[in-house]
Amino acid sequence: MYRIRLHGRGGQGIKTGSRILGSAFFGAGFEVQDAPVYGAERRGASMAAHVRAARSPIRERGVITRPDLVALADETLLQVPAANVLSGVGPDSVLLLHGNGDAETWRARLAFSGTVVVLPAAGEHAEAELGGARCAGAAARLAGVISRQQLMAAIAQELASLGPSATETTTAQALAAYDAVARHAGVLRESRPAAAVAFAAPEWIDLPLESARIAAPDIFAAATSVEMRTGLWRTMRPEIDYAHCNRCAWICSTLCPDSAIRVLADRSPEIDLEHCKGCMICVSVCPPHAIRALPERAARARELAAAP
Amino acid sequence: MRRLLTGNAAAAWGARLARADYVPAFPITPQTEIIELLAQWFDSGELRGRLTLLESEHSMLTAAAAAAATGVRVFTATSSQGLLYAMEMLYTVPGWRAPFVLVNVSRGLASPITLESDHNDVLAARDSGFLQFHCASCQEVVDSVLLAYRLAEDPRVRLPAIVNLDGFHLSFTREPVDLPTAEAAAAFLPPFESHGIGFRASRPVSQAVAVLGGSAYSYFRYETHLAAEQALAAHGAIAAEFAQRFGRPHEAVERYRSDDAEIVFFMIGAFATKAMDAVDRLREAGVAAGLVRPRLLRPYPAADLQRALAGRRAVAVIDQNLSVGKGGVLHGELASVLYGQPDAPLLASYVGGLGGRDISAEEFFQIARELQDAVLAGRVPPPRLLYTAGELRQMRNLQAIAAAPGIAGARA
Numbered sequence: 001m002y003r004i005r006l007h008g009r010g011g012q013g014i015k016t017g018s019r020i021l022g023s024a025f026f027g028a029g030f031e032v033q034d035a036p037v038y039g040a041e042r043r044g045a046s047m048a049a050h051v052r053a054a055r056s057p058i059r060e061r062g063v064i065t066r067p068d069l070v071a072l073a074d075e076t077l078l079q080v081p082a083a084n085v086l087s088g089v090g091p092d093s094v095l096l097l098h099g100n101g102d103a104e105t106w107r108a109r110l111a112f113s114g115t116v117v118v119l120p121a122a123g124e125h126a127e128a129e130l131g132g133a134r135c136a137g138a139a140a141r142l143a144g145v146i147s148r149q150q151l152m153a154a155i156a157q158e159l160a161s162l163g164p165s166a167t168e169t170t171t172a173q174a175l176a177a178y179d180a181v182a183r184h185a186g187v188l189r190e191s192r193p194a195a196a197v198a199f200a201a202p203e204w205i206d207l208p209l210e211s212a213r214i215a216a217p218d219i220f221a222a223a224t225s226v227e228m229r230t231g232l233w234r235t236m237r238p239e240i241d242y243a244h245c246n247r248c249a250w251i252c253s254t255l256c257p258d259s260a261i262r263v264l265a266d267r268s269p270e271i272d273l274e275h276c277k278g279c280m281i282c283v284s285v286c287p288p289h290a291i292r293a294l295p296e297r298a299a300r301a302r303e304l305a306a307a308p
Numbered sequence: 309m310r311r312l313l314t315g316n317a318a319a320a321w322g323a324r325l326a327r328a329d330y331v332p333a334f335p336i337t338p339q340t341e342i343i344e345l346l347a348q349w350f351d352s353g354e355l356r357g358r359l360t361l362l363e364s365e366h367s368m369l370t371a372a373a374a375a376a377a378t379g380v381r382v383f384t385a386t387s388s389q390g391l392l393y394a395m396e397m398l399y400t401v402p403g404w405r406a407p408f409v410l411v412n413v414s415r416g417l418a419s420p421i422t423l424e425s426d427h428n429d430v431l432a433a434r435d436s437g438f439l440q441f442h443c444a445s446c447q448e449v450v451d452s453v454l455l456a457y458r459l460a461e462d463p464r465v466r467l468p469a470i471v472n473l474d475g476f477h478l479s480f481t482r483e484p485v486d487l488p489t490a491e492a493a494a495a496f497l498p499p500f501e502s503h504g505i506g507f508r509a510s511r512p513v514s515q516a517v518a519v520l521g522g523s524a525y526s527y528f529r530y531e532t533h534l535a536a537e538q539a540l541a542a543h544g545a546i547a548a549e550f551a552q553r554f555g556r557p558h559e560a561v562e563r564y565r566s567d568d569a570e571i572v573f574f575m576i577g578a579f580a581t582k583a584m585d586a587v588d589r590l591r592e593a594g595v596a597a598g599l600v601r602p603r604l605l606r607p608y609p610a611a612d613l614q615r616a617l618a619g620r621r622a623v624a625v626i627d628q629n630l631s632v633g634k635g636g637v638l639h640g641e642l643a644s645v646l647y648g649q650p651d652a653p654l655l656a657s658y659v660g661g662l663g664g665r666d667i668s669a670e671e672f673f674q675i676a677r678e679l680q681d682a683v684l685a686g687r688v689p690p691p692r693l694l695y696t697a698g699e700l701r702q703m704r705n706l707q708a709i710a711a712a713p714g715i716a717g718a719r720a
Contacts, residue, residue, distance in 0.1 A: 019312075022482060026312055034312070035481035039423060059581040061477050062666050193585065194669045196593040202671050203697040214712040217420040221711035 001054035002030075002190050003064045004139060007085045008073030008131050009235060011043040016158060017073070017132025018049030020174065021139055023154035024146045025053035033058045044233030044277050046083035049132075053143075060193070067093055068191050071139050073131030075099035076296075078110070080232055089114060094188050096138055096181075098131055117142065117184050119177055121297065130173045137174030144186030151178060226275075230258065234278030237299045238271060244290035245269065252282040252291060313485040315478030318446040319385065319411045319471070320345035321485075322453025324355050325493035326409070328383035329500075331359040332371035337423055338475040339387040339413040346383075365394040372408050373401035373468065377515055379502035381457070382408035387475065388415035388429045395432065401468060402437025403532055404516050406505055407460035408468050409453055410438065414577070415475040416663040424664020425475040427577060427629040431637050437532050439469040439539055440606040442576040444562075446483040448603070449473050451550065451558055454488070454497050458546045463503050465539045467532065474578040476664060481578075488554060496553050536607045543604060560609040563616050565591065566598025570621040571679040572653070573599045573672065574642060577628060579661055586672030597676055610645040617646060622654040622679040622688065628661035635659065635691050654682050660694030667694060 004021065008014040015036040022034030030053040038047040050064050066088045075097055077083040089095065093114035097106055103116040110116075119138045121131075133155070140146035152171055159167045247267035260276040261269050271282075283291045313321065320342045323331065331350070333343040349355035362368040365386050372384040386394065391412055412433070416426040430440065439459060441452040449471065456469040473479060488496070519525050543560055551557040564584050566572050573583040580601045590597035600616050600623070602609055617623060627636025634640065639657040646652040658675060660667045671694055682688045707715040 019482065022312060026484065031484060032312060033481060033483050035476070037476075058483070059585040061481070061578055061582055065666075065668065193589060196586070196589040196595065196669075196673045196676070199670045199673050201674050201677075202668065202694075204674070204692065205695060205697045205700060207693055207695055207700070211714070214707060214715060218712075219710040220713065221709065224709060227709075 001052055001058065001060070001193070002069070002143060002188065003060075003067050004051040004053075004069045004071065004188075005064050005067040006049045006051070006071045006073065006132060006135055006139075007077055007083060008047065008135070009044050009077070009233060010038070010047050011129065011235060012073045013129055013132030014047055014049050014073060014135075015132070017071075017134075017136040018051050019158045020133055020151075020154050020170075021051045021136040022053070023157055024136070024140050024151050025051070025143075027150040027153055028146050030054060030145075031056060031058050033061075037063070042233070042277075043279070044230075044235060046077055046080055046233075048083075051139075054190070064088070066090065066191070066194070069094045069096060069139060069142065069188050071096040071098070071135040073098045073135050074235075076232060086110065086112070092189070092191065094142060096135060096142065098135055098138075115184075115187055117181055117187065119180055130170060133170045133174045134177040137177035138181045139188070140174075141178045141181050141185050142188040144188070148175065148178065151175070229274055230277050231272075231274045234273075234276060234296045236278045236280055237273070237294045237296045238276065238278070238280060238282050238291050239294050239299070240269060240271065241290045241292065242268065244288050245286075246288050246290070248287070252286055255281055255285050257281060310484045310486050312482040313446055313450075313487075314341065314480055314482050315443070315446045315449050315473045316341035316413070316480070317345060318449035318485050319413075319453060319473065320349075321487055322411075322450045322471070323383040323409075324349060325450070325488060325490060326381060326383065326454060326457050326497055327357075327494070327499070328355070329357040329380040330372075330375045330382050331357070332362050332368045332375070332382075332384050333359055334362050334365050334368045334386065334390060336365075336387045336390040338415060338479040339385050339390070339411070341479070342385045342411060342413070365390040366397055369394040369397040369401065369410070372410065373397065373404055373406055376406035376408040376468070377404055377505060377507070379500070379506035381500040383411075383453075384408070385411040385413070387413040388417060389421075391429050392417065392432060398433050398438065399436045400516075403528060405466045405532070405535075406468070407457075407466055409456045409460060410468060410470050411449075411453065412470050412472045413475050413479045414472055422663045423475065425477055425578075425628070426662045426664070427472075427627075430470060430472045431629050433470060434606065434637070437467060437536065438606065439465075439467055439536065440604070441469065441471045442603055442605055443471065443473045443478065444576075444578055444580045444601065444603075446478055446481070446485050447556070448558065449478065450485060450487060451554070451556060452603075454493060455543075455546060455550055455558060457497050457500075458550075459539055459543050461500055462539070462542045462546070465535050465542055467535055467539065472577070477578040486554075486556075492553065496550060540604070540607045540609060543607075558603060559612075560602065560604040561612040561616055562599070562601040562603055564599040564601070566600050566616060566620070568596060569598030570596040570683065571598070571676055572617065572620050572623045573597070573675070574623050574625045574638065575599070575601055575628070576603075576605060576638065579626075579628065579667055582667060582669070583626070583672060586669055586676070589669065590673065590676050595676055595680070608641065608645070613642065613645055614649055617653055618649065618651045620653040621683045622656065624656045624658055624675045624679055626658045626660055626667070626675070628659075630659055630662060639691075654679075654686075654688050656682060656688040657691035658694060659691065665694070
């Protein structure tokens with residue numbers, strides 16, 4: 001069975017990517033199970049989707065604890081411990097990284113014992129919305145059992161309701177990814193399920209009875225949301241052009257749904273990038289159009305280049 | 309034709325193939341996709357009938373049963389807190405003896421509030437008078453909706469039915485589903501023959517009247533019970549016809565490699581397929597394991613379960629629910645029908661999978677190991693919650709962040 005986990009952010013098409021990959025496997029004659037994993041839906045928050053494909057009916061369910069392939073649409077998630085991107089990987093796993101850098105550097109940086117394949121991130125649009133489809137295209141090639149035609153048919157089927165333009169763009173991106181990893185075709189292998197001999201026994205415990213003071217779902221700490229760096233969810237970054245800001249001192253700051261814009265004493269707005277989720281509402285409401293939207297990746301690259 | 313469908317889409321297809329006339333609806337995660345699909349189909353004309361959004365699940369269920377009492381075919385769906393919000397009517401409408409199908413997408417109950425699956429919601433409806441089908445795959449969802457209509461509408465039964473599927477693990481999970489054709493579905497499930505249930509302005513009937521005095525009350529309540537019991541025999545015949553038409557047997561009790569098994573897993577719902585996988589692995593390792601899974605929970609297939617488990621050495625009931633102050637609900641139910649039976653197995657109780665918590669392959673293997681030890685010792689271990697030291701460590705981290713009093717690392 002192929003056990004594949006796709007990771008990315010809400011809005012990058014991870015669920016769509018998992019469905020494209022699932023349909024492509026199904027079209028290639030496999031039994032398939034695909035499923036997204038998310039909580040309350042949030043654009044930019046970490047999410048994952050699972051694809052299983054096998055030659056016989058699939059009875060495993062739920063989380064894939066030992067993935068054969070982890071496809072990561074957004075490498076910034078590696079900084080988010082809760083995303084658990086590398087959970088359960090081993091020397092036989094493949095990590096498909098949609099981003100920049102070379103495979104050996106990533107392998108060393110992540111102390112990853114398996115195979116790393118880097119899928120260079122394409123243009124800005126693709127990055128924001130088509131990471132999932134690009135990962136699906138690349139994963140199809142890494143498995144080596146899905147043809148271009150089967151991949152294209154899967155995309156046409158999954159995106160039918162979105163119209164020909166979306167299908168065309170997605171197909172182009174997925175096929176580009178499919179071709180970009182051609183020399184790694186077949187690197188992804190099926191793995192066997194865990195055997196019932198010499199297995200690691202679960203560390204079960206007897207849950208102790210504890211005081212109701214802590215055994216009720218209460219949060220005693222104040223202002224804990226400050227510690228949640230929702231700025232990491234951003235795929236687009238608002239940037240204020242102070243030369244054009246007319247210092248109205250209230251519109252962007254009032255309409256920011258996350259209170260991530262404060263107004264300084266000189267009436268200048270300041271964006272708290274630690275917590276701005278990148279919804280771009282400020283961009284759309286600013287009367288003199290003094291806030292523009294930048295792809296987060298481009299903004300970070302610029303920061304890196306400017307660093308001493 | 310086989311196609312990839314989520315459990316939610318399979319449920320909607322069930323309603324479509326059953327040609328539901330009326331769908332009262334109210335959205336709730338993880339069920340909403342069902343009514344979204346049905347709304348699209350009513351809108352496009354692919355489904356003829358009417359979908360109405362109500363202002364709550366309580367009204368939704370009332371509308372469903374009231375419509376059913378006029379003799380039309382009704383479908384509705386909810387989940388978790390929604391099912392509980394409708395609880396007053398859930399216990400009320402079976403006594404109206406008007407059949408319809410309610411899909412419940414299982415989700416754990418508050419508190420704490422959550423989105424992921426366990427079975428406490430649908431088990432709160434256990435004693436309501438609704439028949440209950442429990443699905444383990446997306447295929448079973450579409451098949452069970454059709455079976456549920458046949459059983460609910462059977463003149464000997466005439467009770468509403470719940471078809472239950474697990475949130476996330478079925479609701480949002482796509483699997484290959486072999487959809488019956490509209491013609492084949494219609495041949496199996498003909499138009500609703502209401503046998504006199506109906507509304508005519510010229511022929512007034514006062515339905516669901518009040519009674520005072522225990523005798524009349526006892527009569528009506530027990531008649532409902534007798535009808536539910538009768539549904540067991542009716543289900544056997546209906547499932548046999550379904551198997552003949554579609555090649556898929558959906559017996560009241562599924563037995564997987566259990567007929568010669570020494571140790572048996574006993575579960576309902578989607579995670580039962582994980583138990584099947586574990587059974588295969590255990591068999592490869594030389595352990596005679598099996599799975600017994602009731603698909604029908606109401607009426608309770610007591611005789612089938614007694615037969616399926618007679619001569620087995622030990623059974624692990626894995627409950628994805630918790631009766632607070634008692635333990636696993638299915639464990640108690642199974643014990644009640646095995647007690648005093650000749651050749652009854654030892655019965656161990658495990659509670660796991662609460663609120664969507666995974667049950668790993670290794671946990672199934674470990675349960676099998678404990679059952680083997682229990683057979684040797686002649687007694688079972690105490691009830692166990694499937695919960696690891698690692699999970700408690702994570703819980704401590706969360707409590708520390710929450711500044712829970714007395715937790716090391718917690719901020720003042």
